[in-house]
Amino acid sequence: MPGATENGNGGKISVALYLYKRLHELGVRGVHGVPGDFNLTILDLLPDADLYWVGNCNELNAAYAADGYARMKGMGALITTFGVGELSAVNGIAGAYSEHVPVCHIVGMPNISSQRNGLLLHHTLGNGDFNVYTNMSAHVSATTTTLTETAKAASEIDRVLKTCWMTARPVYIGLPTDVAMSLVDSSPLSKPLDLDLTKNDPETENAIVEEIMELMYKSSNTVIIADACASRHRVLNELHQLMDKTQLPTFVSPMGKGSVDETHPAFGGVYAGDVSREDVTKRIEAADLILFVGGLMSDFNSGGFTYRVERKRTVEFHSDHMKIRYSTYPQITMNGVLPLLLSKLDYSKIHSTPPPEISNTIPRRESLSNSTDITHAYFWPRMGQWLQPKDVVVTETGTANFGILEARFPKEVSHISQVLYGSIGYSVGALQGAALAVKEKFPDRRCILFVGDGSLQLSVQEIATMIRHNLKPIIFVINNKGYTIERMIHGMDAEYNDITSWQHTKLLEVLGAKEGQYKNHVVKTKEELEKLFTDKEFAKAGVIQLVELFMPMKDAPRALVKVGEITAKRNREGST
Template sequence: MAMDIRTSNLTTPVTVAEYLFTRLHQIGIRSAKLKWVGSVNELNAAYAADGYARIKGIGALITTFGIGELSALNGVAGAYSEHIPLVHIVGCPSTISQRNGMLLHHTLGNGDFHVFTNMSASISCEQAKLLNPAEIASQIDHALKECWVKSRPVYLWLPTDMVEKKVEGERLKTPVDLVEPKNDPEREDYVVDVVLKYLHAAKNPIILVDACAIRHRVLGEVQDLIDKTEIPVFVTPMGKGAFNESSPNYGGVYAGSGSHPDVAALVEGSDLVLSIGSLKSDFNTSGFSYRTSQLNTIDFHSTHCQVRYSEYPGVKMRGVLRKIADRVDVLKLSKSPMAKVENQVAQNMDDSKTITQAWFWPRLGEYLREGDIVVTETGTPNFGIWETKFPPGVTGVTQVFWGSIGWAVGAAQGAALGARDAAQDKRTILFVGDGSFQLTAQEVSTMIRHGLRVTVFLINNDGFTIERWIHGMDEAYNDISMWNYTAIPAAFGASEKQASSFVIKTKEELEKLLTDKTFNEAKGLQFVEVFMPREDAPRGLKITTEISARNIARTE
């Protein structure tokens, strides 16, 4: 066999597979080097990789081409939509098979092996076809940097005959450069000066923290700014968990018309809103119902800043926030008094035994403890959690923008695995509706197989309650079959030591469970079926769906 001159001069030859998996491990994807997770299908795997990335910082999944990657596309698209760094590795037929146009399984039979890659082009910030061993290492490094810096999925196309090809292993001694490019100093300083001028002049400024502050990793800069200025802080639904809700500076969740009236009054009465990482989707704003003026708003984004009506392209928020925190004159600041945010359990207590949405979510706030991971599903949980005050260090995991029903079950598996890989002894707590659960219930099997520490609160309200409020309270398409939900762990092979199940129908039963020592320790899988009325919904959901239904139905 002739020597391949492209790889003959390598100092430390390693296979492409070894290079790729080592790089993934180096950037924090610990599962990549240590074990095969093996979700039950590709869609759930994409959801799980999304949840893993929200805990560990970045995630990855591997699928076969065509039939596998198409099954995962919904989950990858959600990661793109919500700014989640995800590495999608697609194993495809050999370069020789492709060149010969062979009629292989999983293809469309037209000889086009790139059709599926093209489908992923719009939901990835970088695509790398790993075809030339001399270029593969640099392609991988570049794609991983783009994934991290842009906080969006990337697509790696790996033919079977490239897996064992040799690349330069010496490169592995130098970590991938994941540092975000800095702003031009003069432009950055100018924006900082403009922001400080308005901040020093404001009478009642507030800070509003949104999703992209989390996704683009500026929470450290935000925290330093808040520590120094003590300006009142609010979060959006997608920003929940970004700030310590036990802080005296915390004012609550702002979601336009869906906010508590006191919260809305403080935010909308402010003469300067420092909006950090905003993602103003319909459900994140209660149907675009913000009553704040751009004239009183400064927006900080990962690609630009906007001060009132003046936009500064290319001036990214990280450097600007850092300098504002360093240079702000606290003696020139005005601050408004803050009302204390509490879990309003007593205020939402009634005389019935029935578990209501209004009572349930504040009560869960007293059950949660420092460091928990809280995963909420599209539907009533994503809106109910607005009413839950988090203890310090709680990580909120939601998919408010993309809103793929069933996402949270896979995401909870990934989040729990991420916590374990980070050597963090944390509870992962999933809140999911019965309708949503039926889409991805199989991922409970993966939780059991890996012995993950997950507590599932399944809200049994007899169907798709959020859809009932949007379109058709009594329509058949919002009904589902009634499953024996608490039998599912056993059906998926869990022993009594691996999983425990509970059926909860009254406030008293839930109260007893939430105060049980063993339940709070949450050593394995715990499955709790909580019954609630079919038409009951969180306050924020009712308001948002009413506005959303009008927006969807608009004809002009």
């Protein structure tokens, strides 16, 4: 195929292959998406860059999967076709933008001549406007480009991919069919992309660090809160060094869960405002100084905006600015401040106090109860006891996202959720992407999904992709007869929160699993749950497994009940 290799072309390479080689450089191997007539020829070139085609059931799921893949590998990529394909993916891309996840969205487009002449092509709006879809994606992308000029294509690709990595947000690359196969100079590929962050102004950075140190030395009760952007913007190493060297009590937000080692003696639990455990709330509210790393104070992440993180006693570390009490420092990044702080602190002047005791203890009323029902209060601590180090845990918007807060993770557990954007069905696609990334890079890790029966119905097809790629996750389907998170907010017995009941234990076979390559489990009682959790073959995760877990319809995790009440109240505010 012309332009498919560099050999015989005088150091030339096709635009599409140039893009793929850069993606490979950034750690991408599996490329998600759905084939369409405007992207078919570029799909042929993937093997030439040592990439492979994943092939999803629809573009929305592909975007979710690229998101999950990126959270495990550092960057994800998907390819869709013009118009109908890219618009189907936009919801998933919007979630990645909201949650700071670097995903490269490549759109196969009609050729330049067709666009310039405004031809009435399929997949258009019939008005000759070929920019309308790009303009839509611009609102959920860190940057966009349509490669209309071959001479500028390589530099544009480099610019866009660097932006994706540096901002940890999605980018959009429109690739017309003719430009994709045009040849460009391959020599820039001999030099890796410069991914070094812009250095902070030294004088300002030093002044900020000096001020933070002074506040830390004066404080007799300092705590750390780790949030989502600590992991998204790659400061977890510095965060753990801060924990190790200071032993300051360290808490995580719901979005930050899994970002720090929960077996660390300084770990103090999950802080979500009034939704937190009482001992955690008291500890945060009593602190003289709060070091808040990578904060995203959305409603569900902050217990319905009930955080008690007052500015007068808070230092905020962000990817593009710093805040110290009432002062804001634009363009000063935590990626520069944290290493300098670690190097300059006099640790003998730091006053540390023990964190609250956090464990996976099942509440006494649950352990003594005669009921055989598996309640959320019982299940999540018990599940925390069952987890193994290095597990990858994916939780769905709803009961699972809130229930997981009651489980203390073993060492090096990764957690994937979508607390801020909260698109139901996200977790199934994200599991596929995460499990694929694990297969590529961390084959010894288990991937485990907790998804409600309602959310599953939105994106269940992606289990077929998992089966096709021989992925072996454990999928817990929480059968509680509908949309429990919605019931907690409004309409406990409303028909619109009901769903059609599925025969979940037939799904794996229907979606392509062969005999001997899958297992189903039905768990309705505590006794059956205990039997499953002590089953060594189940725990090995040697095949894909689905667990249908029955829970009472009106039962919900403690945190979800509180958030539901707060959300319902806010929704009513201002009504007449």
